[in-house]
Amino acid sequence: MRYLVQKFGGTSLVTPELREQVARKIITAKEEGYMPVVVVSAMGREGDPYATDTLIRFVEGINTEIPLTALDSLMACGEVISGVAMVATLEKNGCKSVFLTGGQAGIITDDRHTDAHIIEVNPRFIHKYAAEDTIVVVAGFQGQTEEGLVTTLGRGGSDTSAAALGVALNADAIDIYTDVEGIMTADPRIVKNARPIDMITYNEICQLAHEGAKVIHPRAVEIAMQKNIPIRVKCTFSDAPGTLVTSISDNGPVEIKRDRIITGITHIPNVTQIEAATSEFPESEHPQLKIFKSMAAAGISVDFINIHPDVTIYTVKDEVAPKAVQILANMGFSPIVTPHCAKVSAVGAGMAGVPGVMASIIEALSAENIRILQTADSHSTIWCLVKQEEMEKAIRALHNHFKLGN
Ligand code: ADP
Numbered sequence: 500m501r502y503l504v505q506k507f508g509g510t511s512l513v514t515p516e517l518r519e520q521v522a523r524k525i526i527t528a529k530e531e532g533y534m535p536v537v538v539v540s541a542m543g544r545e546g547d548p549y550a551t552d553t554l555i556r557f558v559e560g561i562n563t564e565i566p567l568t569a570l571d572s573l574m575a576c577g578e579v580i581s582g583v584a585m586v587a588t589l590e591k592n593g594c595k596s597v598f599l600t601g602g603q604a605g606i607i608t609d610d611r612h613t614d615a616h617i618i619e620v621n622p623r624f625i626h627k628y629a630a631e632d633t634i635v636v637v638a639g640f641q642g643q644t645e646e647g648l649v650t651t652l653g654r655g656g657s658d659t660s661a662a663a664l665g666v667a668l669n670a671d672a673i674d675i676y677t678d679v680e681g682i683m684t685a686d687p688r689i690v691k692n693a694r695p696i697d698m699i700t701y702n703e704i705c706q707l708a709h710e711g712a713k714v715i716h717p718r719a720v721e722i723a724m725q726k727n728i729p730i731r732v733k734c735t736f737s738d739a740p741g742t743l744v745t746s747i748s749d750n751g752p753v754e755i756k757r758d759r760i761i762t763g764i765t766h767i768p769n770v771t772q773i774e775a776a777t778s779e780f781p782e783s784e785h786p787q788l789k790i791f792k793s794m795a796a797a798g799i800s801v802d803f804i805n806i807h808p809d810v811t812i813y814t815v816k817d818e819v820a821p822k823a824v825q826i827l828a829n830m831g832f833s834p835i836v837t838p839h840c841a842k843v844s845a846v847g848a849g850m851a852g853v854p855g856v857m858a859s860i861i862e863a864l865s866a867e868n869i870r871i872l873q874t875a876d877s878h879s880t881i882w883c884l885v886k887q888e889e890m891e892k893a894i895r896a897l898h899n900h901f902k903l904g905n
């Protein structure tokens with residue numbers, strides 16, 4: 500059986516017309532000889548009647564502290580509704596199809612309700628229906644615990660469902676359908692001439708996704724990568740080829756062209772930079788260790804860490820910054836705090852070993868008078884912290900400088 504997992508995001512499923520277009524994509528795959536396994540997100544965004552956020556608002560109107568097990572059962576409804584809507588659409592088009600919840604599709608998770616991780620997939624029901632030539636439509640974003648309680652997988656969870664099913668079924672590919680023409684060189688809402696990237700490595704897309712590009716969830720990429728199942732990010736509304744995410748191409752290993760130093764620019768807004776002087780504390784007190792242990796104990800996630808002998812610099816999300824600063828003050832630090840910053844990242848496997856990339860980035864940002872508050876680099880990513888109000892200018896400056904646009 501040549502399985503093809505096709506995942507459709509919420510914006511692709513909102514209206515009957517869009518669902519007809521989705522059905523076309525599924526029927527075409529079937530005609531091409533694949534057995535499609537369809538994974539759906541909840542329809543629409545907040546405000547739409549069956550979107551996940553709308554369901555949450557509804558129950559919050561009753562009680563803001565409902566148990567997470569119950570909340571999970573509610574949050575899983577959005578995908579059930581859109582899955583059934585897709586079965587109805589496929590049947591109308593003469594396609595035998597069946598709806599399965601995540602649990603029925605065999606997705607078993609741990610019991611971290613509302614942010615569960617998949618531990619196992621037993622796709623025996625999918626195999627059974629596929630053998631009967633029936634298209635299976637699976638509710639994304641959900642699974643069940645070993646005891647049978649419904650769980651959800653956190654934001655972007657439908658991408659993870661699709662990747663896990665792709666691996667379990669040893670699918671030919673995992674197609675992620677969305678409202679843009681693939682993975683773009685930058686967020687198209689910020690950079691008007693952003694361009695779809697035709698081919699990208701798992702590592703590059705992981706970096707882009709971790710550093711803010713929300714087009715695909717990094718966990719999904721990590722799962723697909725384990726079995727080398729290609730992911731294709733495509734547009735529901737066009738026949739554009741989209742982006743192929745892989746480590747191998749038809750002709751062997753993907754060659755990252757030397758002229759492509761930077762593949763894409765991504766960003767994370769709303770972070771606060773914290774700078775704590777450690778020089779007044781005796782070495783024996785391990786002040787750096789104390790800082791990070793106390794942040795961890797308070798459940799504060801830290802990022803962009805630079806440790807120097809006299810000073811420790813890191814970032815936290817804006818909303819937890821007051822708490823982080825209070826903890827430091829209680830420990831005797833007087834940190835310098837810079838709120839409302841953004842982390843802008845340039846990602847590209849082609850930068851490894853190429854001299855002058857950092858110089859180019861600094862050149863591009865200085866030409867626009869953008870102040871760089873902090874930087875760090877790895878073999879495939881350069882991170883820059885800038886003030887939030889300069890974020891969009893910084894993204895466009897880098898995008899232009901590396902000639903990523905059309
Ligand atoms: P879906 O509902 O299909 O899962 P998402 O909203 O999760 O869609 O992801 C698609 C959106 O991600 C796009 O509409 C786009 O605005 C945004 N996005 C951010 N960065 C990028 C990027 N580098 N490439 C493509 N899309 C991006």
Ligand code: MG
Pocket residue numbers: 508655658713714715
């Ligand atoms: Mg998404």
